[in-house]
Amino acid sequence: MTSRLTKPIAATLATAALLAFPLSAYGAVHQPPLSEAAVSSVHTPRGALVSATPVAHLTAAQLDAAAADFPGTPRAAYGVTAYRLIYRTVDVNGRPTTASGLVVLPDGRRGALTVAEYLHGTTATKAYAASVDDTSTDRLVTALFAGQGLVGIAPDYLGLGSGPGLHPYFDTKTETSASADLLLAARTFAAKHGIALKRDVLVTGFSQGGRASLALGRALSRGEVGPFRLGEIRAVAGPYDLLGEELPAAFDGRVLPQTATYYLAYFVTAWNRTVGLYNNPREAFQAPYASTVEGLFDGTHPFEEIVAGLPDTPEKLFTPEFATKLQHPSGRFLRALRTADQVCRDWTPRVPVHLYNGTEDTDVVASNADSCAASLRKRGADVTVHSMGAVDHFGTAFTAYPEIIRAYARWA
Structure with missing residues (x-):
């Protein structure tokens, strides 16, 4: 794990806790x-x-x-x-x-x-x-x-x-x-x-x-x-541009592998609920992650626990077949990505x-x-x-x- 990833992505802008002033x-x-x-x-x-x-x-x-x-x-x-x-x-x-x-x-x-x-x-x-x-x-x-x-x-x-x-x-x-x-x-x-x-x-x-x-x-x-x-x-x-830039970068090394693993795990488990990407986690994730990855993103786990429960590269997380699907989208998944990318294209x-x-x-x-x-x-x-x-x-x-x-x- 790099020092970058030990800083909570969940804190969004922060690489360290800043001053907070609770009402009390x-x-x-x-x-x-x-x-x-x-x-x-x-x-x-x-x-x-x-x-x-x-x-x-x-x-x-x-x-x-x-x-x-x-x-x-x-x-x-x-x-x-x-x-x-x-x-x-x-x-x-x-x-x-x-x-x-x-x-x-x-x-x-x-x-x-x-x-x-x-x-x-x-x-x-x-x-x-x-x-x-x-x-x-x-x-x-x-x-x-x-x-x-x-x-x-x-x-x-x-x-x-x-x-x-x-x-x-x-x-x-x-x-x-x-x-x-x-x-x-x-x-x-x-x-x-x-x-x-x-x-x-x-x-x-x-x-x-x-x-x-x-x-x-x-x-x-x-x-x-x-x-x-x-x-x-x-x-x-x-x-x-998910389809043209960010997804390819998650697999070609431009996004740090451990960072890419976190983002992709979150993305895939969330989009499975809204778009439908797999019927069983074993279709998408390798063992032992197939039985645990969805639970990591239930909203209750802090960033450090999520990262500790994931491997350090996308290739270790996904089955080869599903990794190919992410890199070469088709069908419903491709249509959903194209729709998402319209934020810069249809207005x-x-x-x-x-x-x-x-x-x-x-x-x-x-x-x-x-x-x-x-x-x-x-x-x-x-x-x-x-x-x-x-x-x-x-x-x-x-x-x-x-x-x-x-x-x-x-x-x-």
């Missing part, structure tokens, strides 16, 4: 949570607010201290208060369910404010989600946007945080619906604090969330998220799109951004690819987010 350290915030019973009907509209619970408060000085690992981040203009929202959304089959997410408000601001929506990267552990983990760097990044005077929101996605069931990893449809429905719930919640959310939404995300940012941007641009529309996209190190953003990559990224290869940019430009989109230089996956985020926070602060 600063006294209670007098915002009573809504009762689950208050929104009990399965017919409640998507985006309905079920409950709101304060989880953290940071002063502007504390935000500045916590941002030390993001050098160049502009100083905070406001202290912030973070809340965990439970809200109504839909599952992979369109049935009613709930999800959790984080909403961070700038202290003392009222009136019409702009939203910055941050979509997080890969995590297979419910407890690592921003709305429940006091040490989450995803929570910090969302709070840094609020410290500039924006409303920061961050969905946990389905099945993570306080959400029921399993997370449908890389499921574009529910990444979009969970993100859109949190925006609607945040509108209701913010109104209780004298804040109206402006129409234009600033979208950003890292890794899995970078790709999900394009999907949410597409929904906003098509008028699919209530009154909201797309203001701008700034996506970091996203696997936008034309009417606002600027900024994609950030790093040349030493061995989790999500930099060519993903080039492929996405080329596809969008063919449709007439204004796309800029920002190379953050010779940095790895997390280094790309550490160098990109100070720029993104500064850019979005102009909307405050």
